Structure formats: structure tokens, C-alpha cells
Amino acid sequence: MKVTLGLGGVLIVLASVAASIGFWSFVGVPATLIIIEVIPFLVLAIGVDNIFILVQDYQMDNLREASSQSSRVQQQSIGASTNGHTEESGARLLEIIHGSQFDLRSEVQKRVARSLGRVGPSMLLSSAAESVAFFCGSLTSMPAVRVFALYAGVSLVINFLLQIFAFTALLTLDARREAARKWDVLCCVRNRTPESTIQPPNETSGEEHDRYQSQEQQPDDRRDGAQPHGTWLYQAVSNYLSPFILSRWIRPMLMIILLAWMCVCVALITTRLEVGLDQRLSMPLDSYVLDYFDAISQYLAVGPPVYFVVTAGHNYTQWEPGQQEVCGLSSCSSTSLPSVIGAYAHLANRSYIASPSMVWTDQYSQWLRPNSSNIHCCRVLKSDPHHFCDASDYTSDCVSCLQSDELFPQGEEFNRFIGRFLQQNPDEVCPSGGKAAFASSVQLIKRNNTPSNVSVGATNFMTYHTVLKRPSDYLEALKLSRHIADYALRYWSDHSAKSSVSNNTIFPYSVFYVFYEQYLGMQAETALQLGVCLAAITVIVLLLLGLNFAATFAVLLGVVCIDVSLVGLMSIWDINLNAISLVNLVVCTGIAVEFCAHIVRAYTVSARKTRIERAHESLSEMGSSVLRGITLTKLGGILVLAFSNSRLFQVFYFRMYLGIVVFGALVGLIFLPVLLSYIGPSLNPFAVNAERERRDSSNGGNEEIAQESEMREEGQGESQFQATGCGSNRL
Incomplete structure (x- = not known):
């Protein structure tokens, strides 16, 4: 449990919303009720997702480092035991681990920096695409949508800046506390176990390790036999969900289901989607005004x-x-x-x-x-x-x-x-x-x-x-x-x-x-707003992914599938198209980037050989963070809206928000990896070079240990040979 980090992340979201409201109030742009109701949900979805991704990467980095240190200690212990110096080598290793030269603060900062270097581009990609999309959405002629877009864009910018600076500092402080074996929240209370949770870096391979970790790709220690064990959700996505959806027969079935669902949604949108806002929805369920509306429709001529x-x-x-x-x-x-x-x-x-x-x-x-x-x-x-x-x-x-x-x-x-x-x-x-x-x-x-x-x-x-x-x-x-x-x-x-x-x-x-x-022009206005948002997202994603057109197309296709699915749900679930639902569609476009961008970027930096392997790795590394950061954390709050006394909240917030989360999770975690396994971008040469350098450095260190062990074995064998007298010159 990370109580301090969780509270800090929520406070950052609230601070970004408050800062946006204060800024636009100072400028003179009035706030509306939609801003108070919708923007916290939007910023919380995006902010919490980035926080989960950053914290999970740091935790996985600790697991990978601990696994790597354990492997190195075992190799050095084996090499030392073959020479008969086990006690001396063990004492030397303990001296390295618990030596006074080890700086805990500097090691924590290095690991936080490595994590931010790996996932920071994904955070920048999603935040920049969403904020620019909202700023472009402010060009609309509808006042409610324009004001919402302005407030949301500034909120996302401030939220990203606070995540990069404030939350990273909070993560560093919390990592120091955890390394010092102190309690969460009550940081002045220390556990009875005095050992630190942070182990020092290996002296012989630290330079190569830092050079590899400076790359943008996600390291894959499973290839070298060191498989870090993450949370149960990480293991569920990596070991069960990903192999299942990427299996031989499931992949084409999922593509057929996605195509059929898109056709059904288009047919529903063109035939059943209604425009307007029923005045009954603005009244509570126990309001006497509902009886008045019923009497008008029943008795008036x-x-x-x-x-x-x-x-x-x-x-x-x-x-x-x-x-x-x-x-x-x-x-x-x-x-x-x-x-x-x-x-x-x-x-x-x-x-x-x-x-x-x-x-x-x-x-x-x-x-x-x-x-x-x-x-x-x-x-x-x-x-x-x-x-x-x-x-x-x-x-x-x-x-x-x-x-x-x-x-x-x-x-x-x-x-x-x-x-x-x-x-x-x-x-x-x-x-x-x-x-x-x-x-x-x-x-x-x-x-x-x-x-x-x-x-x-x-x-x-x-x-x-x-x-x-x-x-x-x-x-x-x-x-x-x-x-x-x-x-x-x-x-x-x-x-x-x-x-x-x-x-x-x-x-x-x-x-x-x-x-x-x-x-009268709601359909055209909706198409214009979503088109402008998608165009802005396309430009930002294309630039931040290094002009990777295939990856940009994958992100754009995932966002479009989520938007079309939500509009199709509106046709089925009696949700009319109006200013409130248009704002929710713009919010859906922004949150859809969160579901898709992290998965696609993890795919682009993967060094696996085949598309299926890269899709499996991207889903394994980012799937659990997306699932925790958006899906599971939002379902509880959304389900509460189902019991609201206001039909307005039940229809336009519970139903649409539930659709955003469900369709975002389905497309981002199931259909998008399968789509990448078919039409994903080709292998990234930079990721391949980085993987080759990592392998070379790792193999070089292992060869040195092996050579040292062989020399010790040869020396020990020569001594035994001389001791038996078989090697003497008595003859």
C-alpha cells in the first residue's frame, strides 16, 4: 500500500483543477456546472493513470535490480568457492553491500530518474495530445463546450507539470522512507528490521547497467532468466490475459468481433441516435414537476x-x-x-x-x-x-x-x-x-x-x-x-x-x-469537435513517436473505435446527443488516448523480433497500470452515480462514464494489442541496438567471471596434479 503517494496524487489532481479555475476566473471566463462535475473526473482519470505507470515502473525497477544483484552475488560466490576463498569473498561482498561508501539517497535518485526516463515520454505523449485536443476544441461556437475545453486544457497542463515535478519529488521521498524501513504516513517510526530495502549497485557492471538503463526501452530480464514478480494484477495480465488474446485462434475471432461491432454501431448511429435534452431529466425522481409534464402530454389539446x-x-x-x-x-x-x-x-x-x-x-x-x-x-x-x-x-x-x-x-x-x-x-x-x-x-x-x-x-x-x-x-x-x-x-x-x-x-x-x-446543427458540431480533437491528437502523437506513422495510426484507430462504441451505446441506451453528451464525447476522446498511447509506445520501444512478441511485451508492461489507473479506480465512483436521485446524473454521467471505462478497457487492453500483432509498426532499430548493447555488456561480464573461474580451476587442478607426483621429473 502507498497511502502517501495515493493521497499526494489525488491532491495534485485537485490542485490542478483549482489552479485552472483560478486562472480562467482571473482572466474573466466564467465557470459552469459542467466544469465542476466533469473536469475532476477527466483529470483524475489521466492523472491517476500516469501515477500508476510511474510508481509501477519504479517498483519493477527495484525488483529487477534485486534479482540482478542476487544473480551477481551467486556468480561471485560460486567463483570464490572454487578457489577455496569462500569466507574471504563473502566478507568482501558484505563489505560492499553494507559499506559506508554506499549512498542510499543517491541510489534512490538514480532509480527514480531511470523510471522517469522510461515512462516520462509516455506521460508527455498522453498529456500533450489531450491538452492540445481540448484547446482545439475551444474553437467551437457552443459556449458550454468552449468554456469546458479551455478549463480542461489548462487543468491537464498543470496536472502534468505537477506530476513531473511535485509527484516525482514525493516519489523520491517515499522511496527513501521505504529504503530506510520507515512506516508509511508515520514516517518517523522505523521498523525493527534495520536492513535497507535498496541494495547498492554492482561495482563491476554498474557502468554497463547505467548505460543500458539510460535507454528508453523497457528492459526484459526474463530473457536472462531473471523474472521479477510484480503484483497479482501484473501477473494476471502478463501470464493469462496476454497469452490468451494473442493465441492463434483467438486473434482472428477478436478482429471479426471488433469489425462487426463497428458496423452495428454505425448502423445504430445513423438510424436511432436522437438529438435534444428531455426536460424531465433535469428534475429529481420525486419532483412534482414530473407529474405536471405528464399531465401536459396527456390532457392538453x-x-x-x-x-x-x-x-x-x-x-x-x-x-x-x-x-x-x-x-x-x-x-x-x-x-x-x-x-x-x-x-x-x-x-x-x-x-x-x-x-x-x-x-x-x-x-x-x-x-x-x-x-x-x-x-x-x-x-x-x-x-x-x-x-x-x-x-x-x-x-x-x-x-x-x-x-x-x-x-x-x-x-x-x-x-x-x-x-x-x-x-x-x-x-x-x-x-x-x-x-x-x-x-x-x-x-x-x-x-x-x-x-x-x-x-x-x-x-x-x-x-x-x-x-x-x-x-x-x-x-x-x-x-x-x-x-x-x-x-x-x-x-x-x-x-x-x-x-x-x-x-x-x-x-x-x-x-x-x-x-x-x-x-439544429448538433450532428455537424459533434463531427467538427471530434474531428478537430482527433486531428490534434494525430499531430502530437506523430511528433512524439518520432514520425512513426504506423504507431500513430494504431493510436488513432483505437481512439476512433472507443468514440464510435460510445456513440453506439448512446443509441442503444436512450442517451440523446446534446451539449452534455458532446462534452462527454470530448472527454472520451481524451481518456481514450490514455488507454491506447501507453500500449502503443511500449510496443514501439520493444526489441522483440515478431509483432506478437512485441504486443505481448507491451501489454504485459503497461496493461496492469492502465487497468488499475483508469478502469478499476473509476468503476467504484461510477457505480455510485447509478443510485443518484437525479436522472441527469444517471443518464449522462453514469451510463456514459461507464461506457467510456468499459469500451476503453476492451479496446485498449484486448483489441488494440491484437491489432498491433497484425499491423503494428516494424521493429524499432534503436531498440534493437540498445538490446544488443545490453546483451554484449551482460555477456562480457559473464565471460570475465567464467574466465576467472576457469583459471582458478586450472590452477587448482595443476596443484592437485603436482601433489600426486604425476607431474614431477623423478624420471
Whole structure:
């Protein structure tokens, strides 16, 4: 157990998140709830993985060193015993081991430096690729995703710097404590056993050992018969998982399974993936608002109101072009805006328009003209046309406002009476008054240089959507409303290109449009974000792997498989595509690099001859660290989210995070090594040269010991020969 290192690693993660929040708060970029919920998970996944890799490499280095020292002591003891000087050689070895010249602090620093030199490039590779990917993701137009990407990128950079400097120093201090046989946490308490856990380096082969350990590749002491025994998880991955998945018949079966799963995911994504966010998910499971939403979908006959807005600039003072484009009477154009809305209302199950619109121009026409009961709503004094009479006043000298048989007044007369229409309340005498229904639907612009002093600006025509139950219904209603507005405006532009009609536009508005408008381009935005992240990861991985295109392709393919698998899971598990799931997909892309980059880099520095052997070695060396650092450490925290009272956490955090961890482990630890065994990069010549130098130095030391032993045996045999008298010159 490494309690101090574990607490230190978690504190480094929290410090990096806090530093990122402090930095962007100082700059002026506001934080969101997603940042507090998601970024600690992301940084913890990446940070803990790097910590496990560094600590495991240091522990394996100690095991390898202890095994090597034991082998050297045995060889020197055997050589000494053949010469009859066992006691003298043993005393000399004890003097070397426990001599005052051995510096424990310097030996610990050397071993930590060797471990950091071996795994540091992998840590840099994953952290740089992920941080650059997030910084590129900040180019999005979605504010929530942009802010998240900025905070996450800075958090990863600070986390990597703290790992390299702070955690490495903490690892060195903990290694000194362990070497001095002191307790963890209670570092002032020493064990009863006085011997140190760190053995001094061998004097005869220390130079060759340091030269070999300075290389970037993972040493393979199993070839020389010195097999260090790691943790049970290391042994399980190395001795059971790796041989099984890389066996002769399992490899092609796994490739077929991966290809079939990718095809299934693509089919699900194109047919079943929905866009939007169900408003029920934002409520707790015991909230009364859920009953309200259920009652709306069950009992209401219409949905939310929708307004088709005609912006200022339309000509309402003449019949054509102008008035007939905005009226809904039988004598109006069949392509007028109210007529088009009414036509789509007959297809309510497909257009999501429940009823024809309320047309203020038609009501205005009825208000101007006498109705069937010969009631004149609009009346003026005959002697003073600018003075309006009450609709119930029949004693005064009043006449109807509209003297002609025209449907609408022309010219300035249209603007002259519109103000009175919008100020009159409907009653039993004149039910056509427009104040109640249309006072907020017509904008009046003051114009002092005209007889009426006002003109009509922007107006709207209100109708209702059908009952909208699912996010897809809201999104389709928004699309169809925009289609209706574009259709009417296109007709106006085609038939009235030279008139003032072409200077304005039509757009729909409803209360939910502002929330669902972001989903219109969600698929394209998701593809853009993931594409930018993958491009950034490709560039960084290619540079840090020494322009190794095959290895870069393997990392990229693994990341793509994890992303596609997660989106396929979204289609199966009823997880809609929205801003929250898009952030989780970006997080998935970053964590997928952790699952793939370490395995691929260990493959590239392996000196084994065949691809299968290199895949086995890379999985054995890095598989347990990835499994512990991301998979096992995350499952406990993720499973807790399944019991959350919030559906939002259950759907978008438990389900998606579980998918990230499961698919990342499956691809990184099972399918990626098999893929490398088929199309992995060719043998690294630098790793081969380093392995050859190590073998030469090792063989040279063994040959010297063997020669010394042979000389001692020859001398001992000569002495025995002389002692028997067979070698004398008596004859």
C-alpha cells in the first residue's frame, strides 16, 4: 500500500483543477456546472493513470535490480568457492553491500530518474495530445463546450507539470522512507528490521547497467532468466490475459468481433441516435414537476404558441404587393402567410401546427366594415373625420370609417385607423376590437410627417403547435416552422423582387426555440469537435513517436473505435446527443488516448523480433497500470452515480462514464494489442541496438567471471596434479 503517494496524487489532481479555475476566473471566463462535475473526473482519470505507470515502473525497477544483484552475488560466490576463498569473498561482498561508501539517497535518485526516463515520454505523449485536443476544441461556437475545453486544457497542463515535478519529488521521498524501513504516513517510526530495502549497485557492471538503463526501452530480464514478480494484477495480465488474446485462434475471432461491432454501431448511429435534452431529466425522481409534464402530454389539446414574425418594411398600404400577402380571407392569395399556415394546419400530425393563425389584418378588415347586424365598429364624426365615435353612439352625426367597398383601405387611410383598432377593447356591441388579441402583435412607428402620424412596423401571426412530448418533437416543430416561414418569404421574393416587400423577412418564434435551436446543427458540431480533437491528437502523437506513422495510426484507430462504441451505446441506451453528451464525447476522446498511447509506445520501444512478441511485451508492461489507473479506480465512483436521485446524473454521467471505462478497457487492453500483432509498426532499430548493447555488456561480464573461474580451476587442478607426483621429473 502507498497511502502517501495515493493521497499526494489525488491532491495534485485537485490542485490542478483549482489552479485552472483560478486562472480562467482571473482572466474573466466564467465557470459552469459542467466544469465542476466533469473536469475532476477527466483529470483524475489521466492523472491517476500516469501515477500508476510511474510508481509501477519504479517498483519493477527495484525488483529487477534485486534479482540482478542476487544473480551477481551467486556468480561471485560460486567463483570464490572454487578457489577455496569462500569466507574471504563473502566478507568482501558484505563489505560492499553494507559499506559506508554506499549512498542510499543517491541510489534512490538514480532509480527514480531511470523510471522517469522510461515512462516520462509516455506521460508527455498522453498529456500533450489531450491538452492540445481540448484547446482545439475551444474553437467551437457552443459556449458550454468552449468554456469546458479551455478549463480542461489548462487543468491537464498543470496536472502534468505537477506530476513531473511535485509527484516525482514525493516519489523520491517515499522511496527513501521505504529504503530506510520507515512506516508509511508515520514516517518517523522505523521498523525493527534495520536492513535497507535498496541494495547498492554492482561495482563491476554498474557502468554497463547505467548505460543500458539510460535507454528508453523497457528492459526484459526474463530473457536472462531473471523474472521479477510484480503484483497479482501484473501477473494476471502478463501470464493469462496476454497469452490468451494473442493465441492463434483467438486473434482472428477478436478482429471479426471488433469489425462487426463497428458496423452495428454505425448502423445504430445513423438510424436511432436522437438529438435534444428531455426536460424531465433535469428534475429529481420525486419532483412534482414530473407529474405536471405528464399531465401536459396527456390532457392538453395544443402545445406551445408559435408566432410568425414579419419584420418591419412590409408594405401594408396597398393591396398588391403588400396586403394580400398577409391576409387570410378567401380573396387573398393562396400563398399568403396565413394561407400557408392554414394549409399546414391540416397536416398537424406532420407539420406540428395545430390550428390556423390569428390574422390581425382580417380582424382589422372586419372592424372597419359593418357586420351582418349593421354594426359599425369604426365610426367618425361627419364634421370632423379625425374624431372617432363610440360604437354604441347612434345619436351623433357619425359615419362609417370605410366608405368604399374595398377589403382594406389604401394608402394613408390604412395607417389612419390602425391605432384606434388596437386601442379598442372588444365588447358585446363591437366584438372586433383588436386591443385584447393584437395590441402586442402590431408595432406602430410614429411618423410626424404623415397625416396619420403612425405606420405599421413589425407584426406577428400567432398559432399553436400540437402537443410536443419528446425532444425530437420539439426539434421537428422548430424545423417545420422555419420551413413555413422560408416558403412564404421565398414566394414574396420571387413575385415582388422590386417592391419593398423584399426588404423584410419572416421568422418563427416560440418560447422553446431558444433552447432547441442549438440542436439544429448538433450532428455537424459533434463531427467538427471530434474531428478537430482527433486531428490534434494525430499531430502530437506523430511528433512524439518520432514520425512513426504506423504507431500513430494504431493510436488513432483505437481512439476512433472507443468514440464510435460510445456513440453506439448512446443509441442503444436512450442517451440523446446534446451539449452534455458532446462534452462527454470530448472527454472520451481524451481518456481514450490514455488507454491506447501507453500500449502503443511500449510496443514501439520493444526489441522483440515478431509483432506478437512485441504486443505481448507491451501489454504485459503497461496493461496492469492502465487497468488499475483508469478502469478499476473509476468503476467504484461510477457505480455510485447509478443510485443518484437525479436522472441527469444517471443518464449522462453514469451510463456514459461507464461506457467510456468499459469500451476503453476492451479496446485498449484486448483489441488494440491484437491489432498491433497484425499491423503494428516494424521493429524499432534503436531498440534493437540498445538490446544488443545490453546483451554484449551482460555477456562480457559473464565471460570475465567464467574466465576467472576457469583459471582458478586450472590452477587448482595443476596443484592437485603436482601433489600426486604425476607431474614431477623423478624420471
